Amino acid sequence: MAKAIIAGLLSSGLSPARLYASAASDKTRTDVAKRFGIASGSNSDACDGADVIVLAVKPQRLEHVCVEIQPHIKPNTLIISVAAGIDCASIETWLGDHAIVRCMPNTPSSIGMGAAGLFANHSVTEQQKQTAQRILEAVGVAMYVDSEPLIDAVTAVSGSGPAYFFLFIEAMADAGEQLGLSREVASALAKQTALGASSLAKQSETDIQQLRKNVTSPKGTTEQAIMSFEKNDLRGLVTQAMQACASRAKSLSNELGAN
Ligand SMILES: NC(=O)c1ccc[n+]([C@@H]2O[C@H](COP(=O)([O-])OP(=O)(O)OC[C@H]3O[C@@H](n4cnc5c(N)ncnc54)[C@H](OP(=O)(O)O)[C@@H]3O)[C@@H](O)[C@H]2O)c1
Numbered sequence: 001m002a003k004a005i006i007a008g009l010l011s012s013g014l015s016p017a018r019l020y021a022s023a024a025s026d027k028t029r030t031d032v033a034k035r036f037g038i039a040s041g042s043n044s045d046a047c048d049g050a051d052v053i054v055l056a057v058k059p060q061r062l063e064h065v066c067v068e069i070q071p072h073i074k075p076n077t078l079i080i081s082v083a084a085g086i087d088c089a090s091i092e093t094w095l096g097d098h099a100i101v102r103c104m105p106n107t108p109s110s111i112g113m114g115a116a117g118l119f120a121n122h123s124v125t126e127q128q129k130q131t132a133q134r135i136l137e138a139v140g141v142a143m144y145v146d147s148e149p150l151i152d153a154v155t156a157v158s159g160s161g162p163a164y165f166f167l168f169i170e171a172m173a174d175a176g177e178q179l180g181l182s183r184e185v186a187s188a189l190a191k192q193t194a195l196g197a198s199s200l201a202k203q204s205e206t207d208i209q210q211l212r213k214n215v216t217s218p219k220g221t222t223e224q225a226i227m228s229f230e231k232n233d234l235r236g237l238v239t240q241a242m243q244a245c246a247s248r249a250k251s252l253s254n255e256l257g258a259n
Helices: 002-011 026-036 043-047 059-072 088-095 107-111 126-137 150-159 161-178 183-203 208-214 221-231 234-256
Strands: 052-055 078-081 099-104 114-120 140-144
Touching: 002 026, 002 107, 002 126, 043 059, 052 059, 052 126, 059 088, 078 088, 078 126, 088 099, 099 126, 099 150, 107 114, 114 126, 114 150, 126 140, 150 161, 150 234, 161 183, 183 208, 221 234
Parallel strands: 052 078, 078 099, 114 140
Antiparallel strands: 099 114
16 A cells, blocks of 8 residues: 555655655565665654654554654654554554544555545644645545544445455356356456446546436346346345445454554
């Protein structure tokens, strides 16, 4: 995730001189410095004097890293955490009272097509909110939610969302194969259809329901497929799946957090 953000920031025009990376191993530090042409070093060196610190370690490592860097953070530094399931209160417990923006990004960030939900705690200024949004926008779309529990809903929509689409593409490719196409053709057509449909949905001013109706002529072929989905309660299945996801996000938060 950190590499994706670094790559996005550089390609959006940020000077490499404004970035500094750290990692657990010397190998990653050296690789990242070489690949991106930025400085790298220890966690404390990375935090000394920094205006913005992006925490992108695994959730289980976050407490350890926060305790290590806490003495090196300036009072008005903006902290951005992308660690799944760790709330602002936990980070405040480990770092003290700081401006913290908590983010839930997703894997398409690695190709600049991410979708992230952001929550800012009470200490974040308007300018810092915009800074955090610009940083996450370097790897896709980034939107604020008003209350921290809504990050669980973001997890259910976009955090875990890529996997739902992968499953759907997989199911379409399997069904295409059962209808006689080769695996290669069924899979390529399913992937391109997902890309085409989502690009059209994003670019078009027509709402999503109307776009669907536009390809669903009465008594036509698509109508048969849609009627079958509706009869089998696809919408109910999606709702149940996303409620299960949000509820797991909430319980993981309780397991991983400090409070
Ligand atoms: N991947 C996603 O799509 C996604 C989506 C949502 C949220 N997230 C969140 O993003 C965070 C990072 O995930 P990831 O997939 O990018 O993990 P990752 O590939 O394992 O990267 C974690 C990085 O943290 C470094 N690290 C570990 N311990 C450290 C320490 N004590 N001090 C400094 N650096 C340390 C590691 O360094 P080494 O390379 O030297 O081991 C590694 O570079 C996680 O909290 C995850 O919940 C990820």
